[in-house]
Amino acid sequence: MRKTMLAGLMLAALSTSTAFAGPVVNGTAISQARIDAVVKMMEAQAQGQNQQASGPQLQNMVKDQLITFEVLRQEGVKQGMDKSADYRAELENMQAMALANRVIREFQRTHPLTDAELKTEYDKLVATIPENKSYHAQHILVASEAEAKAALEALKKGKPFAQLAKEKSTDPGSKDNGGDLGWQDARTFVPSFRTALTKLSKGQITAQPVQTQFGWHIIKLDDVRSERNVPQLDQIRPQLTQRIMGERVDQYINSLKSQAKIQQ
DSSP, rough: OOHHHHHHHHHHHOOOHHOOOEEEETTEEEHHHHHHHHHHHHHHHHHHHOOOOOHHHHHHHHHHHHHHHHHHHHHHHHTTTGGHHHHHHHHHHHHHHHHHHHHHHHHHHHOOOOOOHHHHHHHOOOOHHEEEEEEEEEEESSSSHHHHHHHHHHHHTTTTHHHHHHHHHOOOTTTTGEEEEEEEGGGSHHHHHHHHHTTTOOOOOOOOOOOTTTEEEEEEEEEEEEEEEOOOHHHHHHHHHHHHHHHHHHHHHHHHHHHHHOOO
């Protein structure tokens, strides 16, 4: 993390002029423009992470960092490190990265994402979100198949489902509510119960008792509803904007590379 931060600070410092001197280290001035560039970069990073970073404290921290860099730079020159081939290669890479970042930022500035474009992409995303079905069911749970078949016969003769559940069901969680299981995702039920439930139409009762590890069930489906867990556009606006802009930047880079004469 620290290495990444140092590299970012150095990139920002390399990408600005040396006008308007700030601190001076052994006769070498650190321009206010360099300080401002690093501050701006760190503020942008903090904003992207929903954090706050600004004010005199940040200015002083950046100034101290650049003074440290300058002291270390001068020591590196004193030791002749600036003459090495790997240093020059590293410097060229950092300069290339700094300019490349400027090109990308300029592309983003001149190709802003409109609200209409964002809404179009949001609608596409929403269309891919699957619907979840919830089932409102009642059941009567008994210990044996014979009891379950007797319950079915009673229902066929007109016995109200809720009344029979209160009288016969052994499920303590739903018995007193007439066997009402409330609204639930079918996946919350055990497989055989789920299979029987999802085959029913609204108001229908299972024609045969359904066996599970809990006993034998008579199931009635009261209603079905479909739901989509769809976030509001404003909730995902930053992430969606970042994703779309990232795709556009990739396309832009690929178009530049396709036009370039590259030899490897």
